[in-house]
Amino acid sequence: MATKNVLSLSPSKAKEFFLKEEMYSNITLPTYFSFQKLLDKLDKRLQNKNLKNYFTANDKPYNYDDVNYIIYNNKDGCYAWRPLQLLNPIIYVALVNYITQDHVWKLIKKQFKKFQKNKKISSKGIPVLKSPKKKQQASQVANWWNEVEQLSLEQALEYSFLFSTDISDCYGSIYTHSISWALHGKSTAKQAIKNSSINLEGDEIDTLIRYMTNNQTNGIPQGSVLMDFIAEIVLGYADLLLTQKLNNNGIEDYKIIRYRDDYRIFVRNTQTGNQIIKYLTEVMIELGFKLNATKTQKTEDVIEGSLKKDKLYRISHLEDLNKFCLNKGNLQKQLIRIYDFAKRFPNSGSLQALLMEYNKNLKFKKDDKNIVPIISIAFSIAYNNPRVYPTIAAIIGKSLSYLSDFSKRYDIILKIEKKLEEKPNTEYMEIWLQRIIYNDDYFQEYNSDICKLVMDKTKPPLWNIDWVSNGLKNIVNNTPIINYEELNNLDSDIRDDEIDIFYYDD
Secondary structure, eight states, X not given: OOOOBGGGSOHHHHHHHHTSHHHHOXXXXXXXXXXXXXXXXXXXXXXXXXXXXXXXXXOOGGGOSOSSEEEEEESSSSSXXXXXXXXXXXXXHHHHHHHTSHHHHHHHHHHHHHHTOOXXXXXXXXXXXXXXXXXXXXXXXXXXXXXXXXXXHHGGGTOSEEEEEEBTTHHHHOBTHHHHHHHHXXXXXXXXXXXXXXXXXXXXXXXXXXXXXXXXXXXXXXXSHHHHHHHHXXXXXXXXXXXXXXXXXXXXXXXXXXXXXXXXEEESSXXXXXXXXXXXXXXXXXXXXXXXXXXXXXXXXXXXXXXXXXXXXXXXXXXXXXXXXXXXXXXXXXXXXXXXXXXXXXXXXXXXXXHHHHHHTOOOOTTOTTHHHHHHHXXXXXXXXXXXXHHHHHHHHHHHTTOOOHHHHHHXXXXXXXXXXXXXXXXXXXXXXXXXXXXXXXXXXXXXXXXXXXHOTTXXXXXXXXXXXXXXXXXXXXXXXXXXXXXXXXXXXXXXXXXOTTOOOO
8 A cells, every 4th residue: 555645634734744853854953953943933933924024124035045044965985966955944844834735735735636647657756754663764765665666576567677767967957937837837827927916826835945046946955855845846847848759649558757956757668768758858858857867777677677786786695794793793803894885776775775884783892903994984984975974973983982082083083074174065074073072071163153153042033034134033033943952961972873874762
């Protein structure tokens, strides 16, 4: 049975869903960060009122470029920079309130029914409801395994070829006006631009998003479940446009599975596959997207093509070796194997899984001679794989806890910090280094605003709120997002529940 998603909820339940801090930010941060009280207080004050009522005189949020808080990360450890954003909580709550009004939520659900009418195109990226004993991210990953990977494997019974592709910089390329196209149709949306008396729901969503992005029409913020959902509105519209093109050209024999911006196209012959890629390209151009040429490929092996290459390699090469090594207690050899895997499959999900398992089995004797080499190997993995920063921080923190010489621990941290200075935009790693050494005497303050806020509760908030009236401004200024009691009781050993999305404490 398919997992229920957010579209199965009533407007009030959908609002409750999106106002949970897990939906506000899906960036893995130390557990002393907590946004729930702030979201709740802002919601109580806003109560579905128009955000414009709270603007200060002659000012608007899009006049500022620091309305959201940006943490730069990347996908390859090199140059593929990606801004993860902690959305301005005031605008976030206002946007949640707006899309979950009865008439707006009804319209959104109605449009998704149109998007999903073609059963030959299966969209699996809509945010799912959290399972009772799973975190939100774990529920979404489990849904991918069940609804994308397993369904893909089944297609080998019927189809002989698999074409796969994805969208380059999907979130950064979304044309915000296309949200209104998706909800109302392109012609209606364009008429509304010319006629100010026409007020469309899609235009209001567009406006609220542009409040966060300096009024830019290209790109939506990345880093929250709500923005994943907004992206699905546009991508669902793309499914509808593709269906129309395929129907108009008599293409009927295919199966497409889409997970967000990732497409898997199953066909019986290559001619049909090439035609579908052609029409998909035309749809993407119309919406301002571009397919990733380096990731567009075809295969006759549907089974192999349905599995991610990193997962296939891990299953066939590493899993038995892992168990053997861990049973023998040879932690350094095992980490070198993981280092080699990271070179083959950088920033992959399987790399994260291997490191999580490694961290759970990591134990030393006091001042073991392997501690420093293992820290060095672990940090080298993190240096080129930003996705695994939290897990590597856990490995480093746990390893440091076995060193009794505090001057040696201090020296290791200084070397790590110096190495990080060679690389731009390492704030995410600094957040996690701060987590493991905050309560040590040798802690040094980092430069980023989010790390400074951890050190000093009197610091200004992360988001620019100069444009908003005093009532909302006071809520943001006086509601801490740091649990200082928890922070002050932490040691360098990061618990599994802090970094493992699959951890659940009964």
